[in-house]
Each structure stands twice: as C-alpha cells, then as structure tokens.
Amino acid sequence: MALTIGDTAPDFEADTTEGRIAFHDWIGDGWAVLFSHPRNFTPVCTTELGYMASIKPEFDKRGTKIIGLSVDPLDNHEKWAQDIAETQGTAPNYPLISDTDHNVAKLYGMLPADVEGDPTARTPAQNQTLRNVFVIGPDKKVKLVLIYPMTTGRNFDEVLRVLDSLQLTAKHAVATPAQWQPGDDVIIAGSVSDDAAKEKYPDGWDAPRPWLRIVPSPN
Numbered sequence: 597m598a599l600t601i602g603d604t605a606p607d608f609e610a611d612t613t614e615g616r617i618a619f620h621d622w623i624g625d626g627w628a629v630l631f632s633h634p635r636n637f638t639p640v641c642t643t644e645l646g647y648m649a650s651i652k653p654e655f656d657k658r659g660t661k662i663i664g665l666s667v668d669p670l671d672n673h674e675k676w677a678q679d680i681a682e683t684q685g686t687a688p689n690y691p692l693i694s695d696t697d698h699n700v701a702k703l704y705g706m707l708p709a710d711v712e713g714d715p716t717a718r719t720p721a722q723n724q725t726l727r728n729v730f731v732i733g734p735d736k737k738v739k740l741v742l743i744y745p746m747t748t749g750r751n752f753d754e755v756l757r758v759l760d761s762l763q764l765t766a767k768h769a770v771a772t773p774a775q776w777q778p779g780d781d782v783i784i785a786g787s788v789s790d791d792a793a794k795e796k797y798p799d800g801w802d803a804p805r806p807w808l809r810i811v812p813s814p815n
Contacts, residue, residue, distance in 0.1 A: 598704075598705035598706075598741075599704055599705050599730070599738050599741060600738065600741065601738055601739065601740065601741065602737060602738065603737065603738050604736055604737055604738075605619070605620075605630075605704075605730065605732045605736050605737065605738050606619075606700075606703040606704060607619050607620040607736075608699060608700050608703055610693045610694065610695060610699070610700055611670060611693070611694045612663070612691035612692060612693050612694065613670065613673050613674070613677070613688070613691050613692045613694075614690075614691040615691075617691065620736055622661070622663075623661060623732060623734075623736065624661075625734050626659040626660060626661060626734060627658065627659060627660040627661070627731065627732065627733055627734060627759065627762075627763070628660060628661045628662070628663065628731075628732045629655065629660060629661070629662045629663070629729065629730070629731055629732075629755060629759075630663050630664075630665060630704075630728075630729070630730045630732065631644070631648070631662070631663075631664055631665070631728065631729045631730075631750070632664070632665040632666070632701065632704075632706055632726040632727065632728050633645075633664060633665065633666040633726060633727070634666075634667075634720040634721075634722075634723035634724055634725075634726045634727065634746065635666060635667065635668060635715075635718070635719070635720040635723055636666050636668040636672045636673065636675075636676040637672075637676055637679065638720050638746075640746060640747065640748070640749050641666075642676070642679065642680055642683060642684065643684060643749055644749055644750050644752070645664060645676075645680050645684070645688050645692075646680045646681075646683070646684025646685065646686050646687075646688075647684070647686075647752055648662060648664070648688075648690070648752055649680070649684075649686040649687060649688050649689045649690070650684075650685070650686045651752060651753075651756070652689055652690060654756055655756070655759075658756075658759055658760070658763065660759060661690070662690045663690060663691050663692070663693060664688065664690065664691070664692040664693065665692070665693040665695050665700055665701070665726070666692065666693070666694070666695065666726075667694075667695045667696060667698060667701065667715035667718070667723060667726070668694065668696070668715060668716065669694055669696055669715075669716070670694045672716075673692050673694060677692075695715070696715050697712075697715075698711050698712065698715065701723075701726055704728065704730065706725050706726050706728055707723065707725060707726065720746065721746070724745070724746050725743075727743060727744045727745065727746060727750075728741065728742065728743050728744075729741070729742040729743075729744075729750060729755060731755065731758065731759060731762065733762070733766070739762050740755075740758055740762065742755070757776075757777065757778075760778045761776060764778075764782070764813070764814070764815060765785075767814075768782075768814040769784070769785040769787060769788045769796075770782040770783060770784060770785055770811070770813075770814065771783045771784075771785055773810075778813070778815075779813055779815075780813060781810050781811065781812055781813060782810070782811060782812075782813050782814070783808065783809065783810055783811075784797070784801060784809040784810075784811055786807065793809065797811050
C-alpha cells in the first residue's frame, strides 16, 4: 500500500552516489526530502535534479537533507550527473539512490511488489509512478506526499514553502492558511482552547468565526 501522512517512513539500506546508507541513520535528527525518478536521462527529471542542486542551500538552512532516487545503476547516475551539470548548470550535490532491485520503490508503494529484473530493461513509462516527493520529519514520520505526472516538472519552491509550514506548526500550536508564506498570519490550532490561547496571545486575535482565530506568525 502507498504511504500516507503519519506513516513511518520505511527504513532501508541502499547504494548511493555518496556511498551506502542506512536511511534512518542518514536522516539523523533533522528533516529529509526523498524524491524519485522513473529512469535516468529523462528530460523533465534532468531539470528537476539540476534545480534541486541549485537550491540545496535553502534546504540546508532548514536542517533538511535531500536525496534522489532512480532505478538505474550507479555508473548511469555518474553519467547523468555530467549531463545535468552541462544542461542545467549545476550537478547534483546530494546523494542519488541506485534502486536497481526496486526495493525502495516497493517499500514506498511506488511500484508493485511483483516488479523484478533488470531495471534498465524497463522504460520510464513503466516506472511512471516513481514521481513522488516525500517529506520526512525527525521522528521518521511522513509529513507530506506529492505525486506528479511525467509531463509536469515538480515545484520544489512549494516543497520549501510546505517545509517552512511544517517546521513552524511542529514548534507552535498553529496552522497555516491557504497561500501562506513565511511571515504571514497564522491560525490558532483547534486543539488550543480560548483560555490557553489567551495565555499565549495576551493581545488577543482576530476571529471572523469562533473557530477561525487568526494571529501574527510566532516567528
């Protein structure tokens, strides 16, 4: 079954372009973003890997590691990295998992359990469900799942925005409204009583409805 929000992200060991890793140990005490690709040398994924490399410092600021995944072998990953650098201006500066046995793809519900054999014999179209983004928290729980079609490049600026929201709401008892950007007003969580909210927000809040209590962002 596919993973959903609140599930524990499956742990695994795998070879990557930066050596073999044990996933949960690799994440450590921070956050992580895992994003998958149907095959190497695919055009849309090439642009995505390059863009993620260019904005990696933004993830670093947020204490978040990023890691890609494709079913191709490591030597293909190295060749693809050269193409990414030449066409996108930035080579991957984060690990890329070589999921040649489809183990990670299966653990994360991105491929059926009966898929096996030579990964290079499969076409990108056969692996089109490997277009996921998973945001994983320090508790190793899945916090966000995004799934894109092969023809639409992913919006990793949105992943950063959601990460900002996740980190803010994990620290404070608030929620973020539609189109929220860092610094915008937030909503007091429904789990916080009015009495408790008065202690935290002595200046009060704007409440167009009793259940919609809006306050400035805690940060």
